[in-house]
Amino acid sequence: MFKRQFLLTALCSSMLLAGCQDSGENAETDVADADAQNGEQQQEQENQAPAAEKAEETEMPQEDDGEITEEPAFQYEVNADTYAIQPIEDSGADPQVALLTYDDAPDGHAVEIAEILAEHDAPAIFFVNGMYLESEAGKEALRTIHEMGFEIGNHTETHASLPDLSPEAQREEITATNERVEAITGERPRFFRAPFGQNTEASWEIAEEEGMALMNWTYGYDWEPEYQNAPALAEIMVDTEYLNHGANLLMHDRSWTRDASAEIVEGLRDKGYKLVDPALIASPEREETAQ
Template sequence: MKKHKILWIGIIGILFLAGCSHLSTSAGPDNKENQQTENKEDTQEKTDEDNITEEQEEQKDPGNSEEHDKETASPESGPDDRAIEPQYELTDNWSIKPIKDEAEENVVLLTIDDAPDKHALEMAKTLKDLDAKAIFFVNGHFLENEEKKKVLKKIHEMGFLIGNHTYHHQALVDATEEEQKNEIVRLNDLIEDIIGERPKFFRAPNGQNTDYSKQVAKEEGMLLMNWSYGYDWNEEYMDEEALADIMVNTELLGNGANLLMHDREWTADALEEIVSGLREKGYEIVDPGLIKTK
C-alpha cells in the first residue's frame, strides 16, 4: 500500500513539473512581445513629454524662439531695410542745414563731378581710407566701355552715392526739351543698369538748369544740386598745394558748405590734404545719404 502511495506521489510530481515546463515555454514569446510593446509605449510617452517640455519652454521664454527665428531666417530677408531718416536738407543757396536736433551743424558736403574719367577710383579709395563720404556725379560718355562701368560699380560698392551729371555734359540751356530729357533720363537708365539703382541727385553742367530740366529731374525723383564753392577748374589752382590751401582756407567755408571738385589729377593729389584740413578746422564730412531728397 505504501509502495502504491509513493508511486502516485512520484507520478503527480512528474506531471506537475512537465506542466510548469510547458507553461514557461509557451509563455516566453508572448512575454517578450508584451515587453517590447511596453518599451515602445514608454519611449513614446518619453518623447511626448520631451515635446511638451520644449513647447512649454518656448512659451515661457518667447525670446529664445524669436532668436531662433532670426538665426534660421532666409538670407533674402537681410538686415534691417528700414529707410534712414533724413537729418539734413538742401537750402536755397545750395548748402545743407540740419533738420534734426541731433544732427551736427559743423559739417561740409563733398561732391566730385565728371566721373569716372581718369582719377575717380583713386579718389574714392582715398576717401574710403579717410572714412569720408561724397557724391560722385557721373557723365554717361565715360561709361561707354566695360572698364569704366566696372569702375563706377566699384565706387558704388565702396559706399559712395552716384549722381547724374548728364550723358554728354551738354549745356542744357542750349538744348531742346527732347535733348534735355535724353541727357538726363538716358544716363539714369545706364546708371541703374550698372549699379542697380537710379540716382537721387542731379547736377546740371555748369550749374545751369532750365525749367524743363528741373521738371524732368523732379519726375525722376532727383534733388537738384549746385554748390557753395569750387576752384579746381581755374588755372591758378591746377596744383595740389594751391588747391588744398584754397579749399580749406577760403572765406566761403562755413557750416553746411557744399564743396565742388572734379575728377582731375591735381584734385586727386590734394584730396587727402583737403579732408584733413577741413577736419582740423572742426568740420566733419557729412554722409550725403542723410540729406532729404523728397
C-alpha cells in the same frame, strides 16, 4: 554710416541673417529685412530663456558699439537757394557739416579718389556723365565706386550746356544717364547737377519727375589754373572764406584733385567740420519711398 553697406554685405554673406540674400548693391533692402527680423525677434525674446535671447541677438546686424543697425532717418536737405546742406527742421542734426562732391566721373581718377576717401572714412557724391559709362572700363569703374558705398549722382550724358538744348534734348541728357547708372548699379541717382550749374525750367521739371534733388555747389576751385596743383588746391579748399556750415564742395575727376583729397578731408575735420553722409540728405525719390 558710410560703411554700413560693407557691414550688411558681410553679414548677409555669412548667412547669419535668415532670408537676407541681397548683395551690397541693395543695402537698403538688407536694412529693411533686418528691421523686420528685429521686431519678430524681440517678440520671441520675451518668451524665451536668456540663453535663447543671447543666441538670437547674435543674428541681428550690429554697429561697432553693439547697437542694432537701423535705417537712418533723413537729417539734412539741400537749400534750394544756396545749395548748402542744412539740417531739416527739428532733426537735431549738427549744422557744422561739409559735403564732398566730385563731377565728371569716371574720367580716369575717380576710383583712385574713392579709394583715398574710403581710407579716410570720408563719404562723397560722384556725379557721373553717361558718356564715360559706354566702355567696359567706365562701367567697371562706376560699379567699383558704387560698391564701395559712395552715392552716385547724375551730371548728364555729354556735359552739354542745357540752356543751349531743346527741352527734348535736355530730357535725353538727363534720363539716359539715369538709365545707364541704374543698369550698372541697380539704383537710379537721387541727385542731379547740371553742367556749369546751368539749370533751366525743363531741367527742374525733369529732375522732379525723375525723383532727384537739384544740387549745385557753394564753392570750388580745381578748374582754375592757379589751383591745378595739389598743395594750392588743398589750401584754398580749407582756408577759403566760403567755408561755412553746410558747405557744398565742388571738385572734379582730376589728378591734382585726387592728390589733394586726403589733405582736404583732414583739413576740414581739423576745423571742426563733419563730412555729411549723402544717405542722410533728403531727395524726392527717397521721401516717396519712406512714406
